Amino acid sequence: MDPFRYVQLLLKYRPRSEHEIRKRLKIRGYGIEEIEKVILKLSRLDLIDDFSFAKYWINYRLAFNPKSRFYIEMELKKKGVSDEVIKEAFETFKNIDDKELACRLFEKKVKSLAKVKDEQVKRRRVYAYLLRRGFRYGLIKELMQGLFRNN
Numbered sequence: 001m002d003p004f005r006y007v008q009l010l011l012k013y014r015p016r017s018e019h020e021i022r023k024r025l026k027i028r029g030y031g032i033e034e035i036e037k038v039i040l041k042l043s044r045l046d047l048i049d050d051f052s053f054a055k056y057w058i059n060y061r062l063a064f065n066p067k068s069r070f071y072i073e074m075e076l077k078k079k080g081v082s083d084e085v086i087k088e089a090f091e092t093f094k095n096i097d098d099k100e101l102a103c104r105l106f107e108k109k110v111k112s113l114a115k116v117k118d119e120q121v122k123r124r125r126v127y128a129y130l131l132r133r134g135f136r137y138g139l140i141k142e143l144m145q146g147l148f149r150n151n
Contacts, residue, residue: 003030003038007047015053019080050081054089058096066105068098071134102135106143 003025010016010024018039025035042048054076061072069090076086090096109129116122123144130140 003028003034004041007038007042011047015056016048017050017053017076017079017081018048021048023080050085051089053079054081054085055092058089058093062093062096062101066101066133068101068134068136069096070098070136074134098135099139102130102133102139102143105133106130 006028007016007021007025010021016024021042022035022039025038030038039048057076057079058072061067061075067075073086073090076089077083081089106126109126110122113122113125116125127140127144130143131137
């Protein structure tokens with residue numbers, strides 16, 4: 001399959017970073033020259049742009065599978081987006097507040113655990129849930145103290 005056609009198929013599912021595209025083409029066995037030609041063509045056609053991809057990824061994460069800012073930054077770095085681009089992309093989302101997001105997720109998880117009678121089990125599950133989403137221990141601890149003070 002033509003490398004450009006292959007990338008078009010990838011981009012039908014979701015936007016990709018330049019690094020992701022290079023990696024996928026390399027795995028498929030395309031040579032460096034072919035990869036460079038495809039990347040150049042994609043750039044000329046505005047089909048790849050790490051800044052747009054970073055904004056898309058942040059928006060997606062906040063809307064559908066909320067994670068902390070730290071977690072999203074790590075994901076973007078793993079996808080090959082530079083620190084400068086990540087910082088610029090986050091600047092377009094001024095309303096991101098880890099504490100507010102963690103509080104929302106915390107409340108949602110506590111509601112889902114309403115039938116759990118054992119407070120230790122409830123506490124452990126809520127803690128693990130928030131930790132997996134990249135929130136700091138101190139923030140989680142603060143939320144947990146509030147929950148168990150109210151009970």
